[in-house]
Amino acid sequence: MQLSDQFLELAQQQLQTLAADTAMARLALYVTDRDQSSTPTLTLVAQWPLDSALPPAITEDPSLRSVAQERRWYPLRHESLLLGVLRAEQRPLPGKPVRHDPRLQICAETLACILGLEQDRRRLHNQLEQQRQQLNLVVHQLRNPLTALRTYAQLLLRRIGPEDQQRSLVESLIQEQDQLDRYLQSLDRIGRGDLRLEADVSAPLLLPPVPVDAPDLTVADLLTPLIQRASATATLQNRPWHGPEQWTAWTQAARPAADAVTAEIVANLLENAFRYSPPGCALGLKLLNHAICVWDAGPSIPEAEQGIIFQQGERGSSSRDRPGSGLGLSLARRLAENRGGSLELHTEPSSLDNNLPAKGNAFLLRLPPTEREQAGPNPKA
Template identity: 25%
Template sequence: MGRLFWKFFFATWLVQALAVLAISTGIWFKDRNAAHRSARVDFGPPGAFAVDAAAQTLRFGGLPALRALLTQHDGIQLYAVDAGGHELLGRPTDAALLQELRQLHARDPAAHALQTVQAEGNDWLLFAARSEQRGARARSHGLGGHRAPRDGYFPLMPMLLAMLGSLVSAALLAWHFAKPIRRLRTAFDAVAAGKLDTRIGAPARRGDELTDLSRDFDRMAQRLEDEHAAQRRLLHDVSHEMRSPLARLQAAIGLARQRPDRVGTWLDRIERESTRMDAMIGEVLALARLDAGVGGALGDEVVIDELVAQVVDDARFEAQASGKSVSLSATGASVVRGGAEMLHSAIENVVRNAVKHTEDGTAVTASVTPDPRAGLVRIAVCDHGPGVPDAELALIFRPFQRGSQNTALPGHGLGLAIAQRVVRSHGGEISARNRDGGGLCVEIVLPLASGAGAPR
């Protein structure tokens, strides 16, 4: 058992034990006081005989005769108390004792030791008290032949049973709380040792905060496992993509040594391959920064229509050389909150990818459509290229993943992966679909800034 178990156990048991002790002591004092009060009343035959004589005197002689009897009676002290609690001779009486005696008389009206007689418009309770000389020898019996409680009796056995029950309940409660925490600790140790597939699988029947914590741990472990797998896959893909240009570099160097007269041609090849490797490394670093969440500030208000227009103008200028064109359709000025440079990079990657894959002599169409009711703006970029097989539409956003129909075109397969990271960091989504008649459409959905989105 861990330290948390013992802390829960001792704290819970101490509270329960103190509660049991306090309740038992209170009951004991109450019963003891009741026993003391009952012990002062004579329920035996002498007391019953004296009370019966007083009742007959009151019925036939009235209050004066009863007052004389109470004054002259020796050995046993007789008391006569009216309904208001006043004793006939003015002697002090205990209100709690009187209430207890009236309850006893109500339960057993035929008892001779307690009698109620109506005289002169009042109900008189008659009972006898033991004298000091008879107190040590008299036995005090309850009505019906039962003994009155013993003076000084302490409920030790019930208290011990209650303490035992509190001990068991405290142990069960501590075990109930400590068990999932021990499982969490074991799971954390396993993850720290590299076992990222560790899961707790907390039962839903608990339904408490510890269950929620276990679910959070499972989600964390799943995220770590996914990120670890993605990093390993990225490392594998980078090494695979770097192998080809490195091989060409080595071949160019070898050919330059064999044919010094053509060294200029091989130097041009080396320059192209090094430029390609530099671009790929830059894209990999950008992707790594986005995965690490250090892409930049996201608090700027960006007019997305103007940003898309800048990207389209740059792409249109570059596409003219191959007889391609890029058009833009936008209404109003939609404002989103985020990083202008990051959004520019994401949209530029999508537009450049479309320009690269569209057929010569065709146009790439871009549109910006705000939806103020939904609080969204949609950016669609469509080309007239070969498209992507439906089974690969979700895969083209992975790093170094390219459509099977586009492997002959230059590129590393990182542009759409970077765009997806940027869009998701802005709370949006990106998706791809094949358009009717051929070509691919990539749609970016971004949330509008608060209070923005209406055309102006």
């Protein structure tokens, strides 16, 4: 068993402390060494006193297997495994029997617990390393087909004219490939020491994390690829789609890189709208005052479930027979609140805007104004 330096140091401290409080002549800690090709053996990892000669190996000293009043063995058991033993030899006093000291048993149980945690740590470390290697392999294997797809899309873009009706679809393919490249870059940097991310993120991300040195973007920059994707999806599903007719002033102001989580929230809301609203049902995205509304004209979520759907792992009754984890809305609300905004459900969308349906589901994402907007117009401008 591979042991960390921290465990070995802690084990030695335990033996020294125990020896100082009891009449011990020798303490020795052995751990079980399991080799698939041989019988488990006991390996010495700590002893007291430190300056004494090494005790003989258990397998090489038959006297250690015999009964002796001054010597006791305390097994180190964790769950159903024997992880080692603590050997304690006390100094016999003339005319007095050697008595069992309960502190030895407590020490053995403590070391067994720590050793079990050490074993779990090593196993988890190995699992994480295997997963990291597998992740690196998958990322490497994905790069070639994605590069090929981009090449084909660029060749197709050259063959069609600038006025071709299908040009926007091919350009969208290239934009989606760029987004996939960013995902792969984020995956490739997981576990590396040079990954510098936005520090103020206390909730898991739905999409790859945002590096702190990422350029500032506008809300329009963040939403454009999502709106294009939603429009294409609606066309394939033969359902009405209503996107924003124009970008308002606040959507064209540069926002901090960390506000890219806005795209994550909206992407999740759009996915939910397409997945859970009935086939053929109209849906869309509406820009309001410092707010983004993703709506559908399907049956309203029951009042009793309107709070539940924002709880982690919970789903509405109309979506339980469909794929999903029940995490999206919970994460989306946490991300919104972490950035100083909010996410709310309205089952009367027309109350937000007269052009929206009277009944349905409207998820309203409110965004806080930037520091520049809070400061107001520059009087010298």
